[in-house]
Amino acid sequence: MENIKNMIQERYGKIAAEGRGCGSSCGCSDASMADEYTGLAELDIANLGLGCGIPTEFADIREGMTVLDLGSGAGIDVFIASKHAGVSGKVIGIDMTQQMIDRARANAESLGIRNVEFRLGEIEQMPVESNSVDRVISNCVLNLVPEKRKAFAEIYRVLKPGGAFIISDIVMNGTMPDELRDDAAMWAECVSGAIGKNEYLAIIREAGFKNIQVLKERTYQDFSKDDFTLLSMTVKGVK
Numbered sequence: 068m069e070n071i072k073n074m075i076q077e078r079y080g081k082i083a084a085e086g087r088g089c090g091s092s093c094g095c096s097d098a099s100m101a102d103e104y105t106g107l108a109e110l111d112i113a114n115l116g117l118g119c120g121i122p123t124e125f126a127d128i129r130e131g132m133t134v135l136d137l138g139s140g141a142g143i144d145v146f147i148a149s150k151h152a153g154v155s156g157k158v159i160g161i162d163m164t165q166q167m168i169d170r171a172r173a174n175a176e177s178l179g180i181r182n183v184e185f186r187l188g189e190i191e192q193m194p195v196e197s198n199s200v201d202r203v204i205s206n207c208v209l210n211l212v213p214e215k216r217k218a219f220a221e222i223y224r225v226l227k228p229g230g231a232f233i234i235s236d237i238v239m240n241g242t243m244p245d246e247l248r249d250d251a252a253m254w255a256e257c258v259s260g261a262i263g264k265n266e267y268l269a270i271i272r273e274a275g276f277k278n279i280q281v282l283k284e285r286t287y288q289d290f291s292k293d294d295f296t297l298l299s300m301t302v303k304g305v306k
């Protein structure tokens with residue numbers, strides 16, 4: 068597991084330093100998983116093309132809310148959320164890769180966005196107070212986390228009662244071919260760490276969430292074959 072984490076940090080540290088054009092997936096280059104952000108050209112420096120949905124579209128973020136973005140990368144979804152939360156609200160991004168945190172902080176500075184904060188930390192043990200957050204968002208990150216139960220238990224802990232998470236992530240239907248499952252590099256590419264859609268939804272239910280809804284789904288033909296389908300989904304749950 069440490070091996071996987073080291074590889075993720077190495078890969079995303081490199082992407083943070085070099086920018087876009089990072090490989091085959093997690094939104095990069097040819098087999099892009101990323102959805103297009105529209106009307107946000109001013110935030111382009113924060114978009115490394117690493118997402119697989121746009122969770123803020125469904126998050127109903129309002130003035131004064133506290134929002135938390137898990138695996139915030141260069142900060143794109145944090146900055147979008149910050150527009151909705153306004154000066155009386157606050158958006159926190161957490162990421163375990165120091166270079167991503169550095170890049171996101173530099174982006175906030177150059178964009179002049181002040182109601183945001185980036186914290187170095189792991190999703191499995193977040194540096195965030197319990198019952199303190201109105202919305203948790205995340206874009207193409209939880210597939211990278213080996214202990215998904217722990218991640219959803221943490222999301223439940225930090226949300227206020229009545230708060231909601233809106234997460235875009237990679238899941239699958241069918242059986243992943245062994246050559247993909249056993250390929251450590253494909254883990255960092257957001258493929259091998261994907262679990263079954265039904266298992267993913269069961270973990271969310273077991274964590275205690277209510278009103279669970281799949282809001283959007285998209286299939287990636289380039290990775291799908293026989294009975295195996297790789298897909299992105301945007302899912303919501305309420306504490």
Ligand SMILES: C[S@@+](CC[C@H](N)C(=O)[O-])C[C@H]1O[C@@H](n2cnc3c(N)ncnc32)[C@H](O)[C@@H]1O
Nearest residue numbers: 079093117118138139140162163164189190206
């Ligand atoms: C595919 S990128 C997505 C970045 C961003 N959400 C976006 O859409 O541009 C995954 C990010 O999650 C971070 N990450 C992966 N596993 C993590 C974990 N267990 N805890 C915290 N951050 C993690 C990586 O460092 C990387 O920045």
